[in-house]
Amino acid sequence: MILTVDVGNTQIKAAVFEGDTILERFVFDKKALEKKIEKILEKFETIAHLVVSSVAYVEKQSFLAFEDKVKVHFVSNEDSFPFSNNYGTPKTLGIDRMVLAAGATLLYPNQNRLIIDAGTCVTYDFVDENNVYQGGAIAPGLRLRYESLNQFTAKLPLLTLQSPESYIGKSTAESIHSGVVNGLVYEIDGFIDEYKAACTKIIIILTGGDADFLAKRLKNTIFANSNFLLESLSQTFQYKIKND
Ligand SMILES: Nc1ncnc2c1ncn2[C@@H]1O[C@H](COP(=O)(O)OP(=O)(O)O)[C@@H](O)[C@H]1O
Ligand SMILES: CC(C)(COP(=O)(O)O)[C@@H](O)C(=O)NCCC(=O)O
Ligand SMILES: [K+]
Structure with missing residues (x-):
């Protein structure tokens, strides 16, 4: 155990x-x-x-x-991982992103994989069908977006996550909810569309604290698994035991 x-x-x-x-x-x-x-x-x-x-x-x-x-x-960047790393700065690649990439490589062999982790930050990680980690993106997460609108302006209140009624916000609060929630949803859908256009076949995994909230709002139908990082951590450990 x-x-x-x-x-x-x-x-x-x-x-x-x-x-x-x-x-x-x-x-x-x-x-x-x-x-x-x-x-x-x-x-x-x-x-x-x-x-x-x-x-x-x-x-x-x-x-x-x-x-x-x-x-x-x-788990550290110096461990053995089941993919080769094409990131320009492998030493500064977040260990959570490495673990997600390892889990996707081991659990979904021989295919392109995109892992989207909607936590404090939203991270995108792409491991291609040849098991090469290619990189991805780092963007602010939902909570971070609400907090930064409040922190870096004089007039915007700090709101808690709420589903927008429409993309047209009719008040300050509605505008913020639309900007934060719809903005992130469109962003994720936009990235997914780019990856889908570039790869004929790709598995997309959505994880992190906001995965379930976001999954049902995306235009793309994708698999949300909020346990994916923990499952990947178990896979990474089993891989390390076998390969050390
Ligand atoms: N009880 C909670 N406390 C804090 N954040 C929560 C909670 N429930 C959902 N969230 C959402 O989950 C996100 C954090 O997700 P998580 O994957 O745990 O982040 P991290 O791995 O960066 O710590 C926050 O941006 C927030 O929107
Ligand atoms: C981007 C992150 C802050 C994400 O952290 P999280 O949202 O999971 O708390 C983390 O993966 C990190 O510190 N990365 C280092 C930079 C990089 O991955 O290139
Ligand atoms: K993250």
């Missing part, structure tokens, strides 16, 4: 895996980290490995504190 932990810039996601099956999934914030891990390890006594991928500031010690109970692994 393994415990995978994904430390994002907004929140921490974790899942207990028995083989490829998720037994339980957890979402919590950084402040709760050690207490949560302790509770999970108490509940699932047969967890042998703790596999961590982090793009945010958390002390390694918060995980190493459990070394007497489990083997702790921090």
Whole structure:
């Protein structure tokens, strides 16, 4: 049994895996980290490995504190991955993006793959059918868009996520919801259209905290799986064990 932990810039996601099956999934914030891990390890006594991928500031010690109970692994850019990397700056490629690319490569062999992760940022990652990671894009996520409109203007309020009625906003609030939500939806659909035009066959995976909210609003029908990063983390770990 393994415990995978994904430390994002907004929140921490974790899942207990028995083989490829998720037994339980957890979402919590950084402040709760050690207490949560302790509770999970108490509940699932047969967890042998703790596999961590982090793009945010958390002390390694918060995980190493459990070394007497489990083997702790921090996935890093130096690990072996099932794709070759054509990114210009491979050392600065986010480890979450590398893990997503690895998961897509292993779970969807011999095809072009686009992974869209709608979290704090919206990241796009493309691994081609020859298992070459080619790159993608980084854009602000939904929450970040609402917050930056508020932070960088004098007059715009901070609103919480709400589905716009129409693309024509009839008030300040409606205009913001339309700009943020419809803007991101059109953006994602636009990227998908570009990739589809360039590749005859491509699998597209949408993940992240806003995946379900966005999936039903896209013009393109695509598969939303909010557990894809955790599943990819489990795949990456299994790959590493086999190849080390
Ligand atoms: N309870 C929540 N707390 C914070 N963000 C949430 C919550 N539920 C949904 N979200 C949305 O999920 C996004 C964060 O997604 P997530 O994939 O967890 O990000 P990250 O991996 O960057 O931490 C936020 O932009 C927000 O719109
Ligand atoms: C782009 C990111 C901030 C996304 O983080 P997230 O939204 O998952 O919290 C992260 O993947 C990162 O720090 N990347 C480094 C730059 C790069 O990937 O090229
Ligand atoms: K992301």
